[in-house]
Amino acid sequence: MSDQFIYPTPNSYLEAEMxxxxxxELNDIPGQLVRALKPVSDLGGNILSVLHQRDKKTPSGRxxxxxxxxxxxxxxxxxxEKLKSEGMQVVRIGKERMKDSMVVILIGHIVHSDIRDxxxxxxxxxxAEVMGLSLSMPGVDKKSSASLVxxxxxxxxxxxxxxxxxxxxxxxxxxxxxxx
Amino acid sequence: xxxDDRTVRLTIVGFGHVGGGVAEVVMRxxxxxxxxxxxxxxxxGIADIKGVVTNExxxxxxxxxxxxxxxxxVMAEGISTRDMIKELDHELMVEATPTNVIxxxxxxxxxxxxxxxxxxxxxxxxxxxxxxxxxxxxxxxRRGKMLRFEATVGGAMPLISLIRNNLAGNGIISIKGIxxxxxxxILTRMAEENLPYEHVLREAQEIGIAESxxxxxxxxxxxxxxxxxxxxxxxDMDATYRDVKVRGITDITPxxxxxxxxxxxxxxxxxxxxxxxxxxxxxxxxxxxxxLDVSGTLNVATIKTDLAGDITVxxxxxxxxxxxxxxxxxxxGIYDTGQSQTKHLQ
Numbered sequence: 001m002s003d004q005f006i007y008p009t010p011n012s013y014l015e016a017e018m019x020x021x022x023x024x025e026l027n028d029i030p031g032q033l034v035r036a037l038k039p040v041s042d043l044g045g046n047i048l049s050v051l052h053q054r055d056k057k058t059p060s061g062r063x064x065x066x067x068x069x070x071x072x073x074x075x076x077x078x079x080x081e082k083l084k085s086e087g088m089q090v091v092r093i094g095k096e097r098m099k100d101s102m103v104v105i106l107i108g109h110i111v112h113s114d115i116r117d118x119x120x121x122x123x124x125x126x127x128a129e130v131m132g133l134s135l136s137m138p139g140v141d142k143k144s145s146a147s148l149v150x151x152x153x154x155x156x157x158x159x160x161x162x163x164x165x166x167x168x169x170x171x172x173x174x175x176x177x178x179x180x
Numbered sequence: 181x182x183x184d185d186r187t188v189r190l191t192i193v194g195f196g197h198v199g200g201g202v203a204e205v206v207m208r209x210x211x212x213x214x215x216x217x218x219x220x221x222x223x224x225g226i227a228d229i230k231g232v233v234t235n236e237x238x239x240x241x242x243x244x245x246x247x248x249x250x251x252x253x254v255m256a257e258g259i260s261t262r263d264m265i266k267e268l269d270h271e272l273m274v275e276a277t278p279t280n281v282i283x284x285x286x287x288x289x290x291x292x293x294x295x296x297x298x299x300x301x302x303x304x305x306x307x308x309x310x311x312x313x314x315x316x317x318x319x320x321x322r323r324g325k326m327l328r329f330e331a332t333v334g335g336a337m338p339l340i341s342l343i344r345n346n347l348a349g350n351g352i353i354s355i356k357g358i359x360x361x362x363x364x365x366i367l368t369r370m371a372e373e374n375l376p377y378e379h380v381l382r383e384a385q386e387i388g389i390a391e392s393x394x395x396x397x398x399x400x401x402x403x404x405x406x407x408x409x410x411x412x413x414x415x416d417m418d419a420t421y422r423d424v425k426v427r428g429i430t431d432i433t434p435x436x437x438x439x440x441x442x443x444x445x446x447x448x449x450x451x452x453x454x455x456x457x458x459x460x461x462x463x464x465x466x467x468x469x470x471x472l473d474v475s476g477t478l479n480v481a482t483i484k485t486d487l488a489g490d491i492t493v494x495x496x497x498x499x500x501x502x503x504x505x506x507x508x509x510x511x512x513g514i515y516d517t518g519q520s521q522t523k524h525l526q
Contacts, residue, residue: 134442136435136436136439145435180467
């Protein structure tokens with residue numbers, strides 16, 4: 001399709017926070033959990049859940065802990081170093097980036113109403129981003145159509161992202177068609 | 181079969197396609213209805229802009245035909261529509277004048293007059309219900325009369341009675357669907373043929389699917405009015421047409437349909453009402469092969485229930501005989517209180 005092209009995915013999400021799940025093992029002595037959590041908040045992370053399983057010790061007598069937190073991607077390495085230097089073992093790191101996504105269709109003067117700004121408003125939330133965009137422009141002055149993939153770290157965040165897109169679009173006179 | 185036939189005298193107010201369709205099916209099914217339900221349906225009066233025709237013993241087919249053709253020899257002189265509703269002895273009025281969403285007239289006055297004169301009312305007119313639902317239901321309740329309106333939503337698709345009768349006991353969580361055949365036809369053709377909106381609209385007008393002034397359909401007004409009726413009857417809201425957030429289909433482009441298709445969707449004009457108070461008509465993405473993905477002029481609705489799960493009904497939404505079918509089932513429903521629910525006419 002000659003009049004359709006794919007916009008490059010914007011890279012502003014590189015600075016955005018990502019959702020990370022991490023399994024670590026602590027020595028079974030008092031105060032270890034606090035020492036494991038402190039570096040996360042020191043690095044600006046946001047702890048979402050902590051699963052501390054004292055009754056499920058590993059064969060070597062350590063206590064497994066599963067953490068889920070949001071952190072800027074660039075700081076992950078620093079966090080791991082810090083935890084290791086505290087004597088903890090990092091067993092597994094799962095990066096859970098955007099888990100939920102949806103397609104929406106836009107109709108209107110999409111490019112002329114600053115598509116970059118529209119995308120930035122989603123991406124700047126940190127919890128959602130525009131993962132892809134196909135644009136179809138029939139000609140100057142005519143309304144163009146686009147399909148856009150919105151992704152977010154969870155279902156409610158995805159709903160919030162759609163809300164942001166809808167209010168941005170309303171401002172710019174663009175129609176948003178969302179899935180049932 | 182049954183000996184104690186009950187005579188039900190009907191009047192029809194508004195004798196366009198729908199009113200004419202009602203007269204036709206009442207005549208055509210007269211014998212079968214008498215056999216099955218013991219109901220002797222007689223049309224004793226018809227009124228519309230042309231005038232009024234009455235016959236206390238029941239109008240003959242030739243009288244009805246003459247009235248339709250505007251033959252003045254059958255017209256009752258000096259009797260207005262309201263006079264007929266008030267003075268002529270009858271049990272049930274069928275109100276089939278066109279919908280007016282501004283003030284609901286003249287249907288609103290007809291319905292109020294009929295209820296105040298102790299007539300049951302069956303209507304296909306959406307305006308009065310979308311504007312004054314509670315007032316009309318309260319009036320009917322005070323008078324001990326029935327006000328039925330299956331034909332207002334989804335034509336022959338048995339939506340309201342399905343929820344009221346067959347899904348009794350279920351909590352209804354949401355209803356969403358395509359409630360306007362004209363919009364569905366236009367979007368279907370645009371998607372299939374990659375044609376612009378204006379072109380397909382003209383085509384729909386040429387074959388009689390869209391009206392010469394298509395505003396009510398394509399701007400989503402008709403869908404919104406039907407949604408309000410569902411909101412009031414099923415969700416017990418006291419909503420009017422003005423409470424609905426409405427967007428129509430006039431801005432939809434073939435490119436948008438193509439992009440939607442590439443992503444596994446099609447675009448449909450969807451009306452949605454739910455327990456949270458959502459009341460919205462908008463073009464939405466419907467997954468291809470979803471139960472709501474029906475084509476042409478078909479209507480469809482998915483009812484989300486707490487016990488029975490999702491139930492989807494598909495049917496012809498428009499057309500005089502389809503509307504007449506819904507009206508006839510309302511008429512029978514008023515007199516047939518359950519014992520012959522499984523009976524069907526041949």
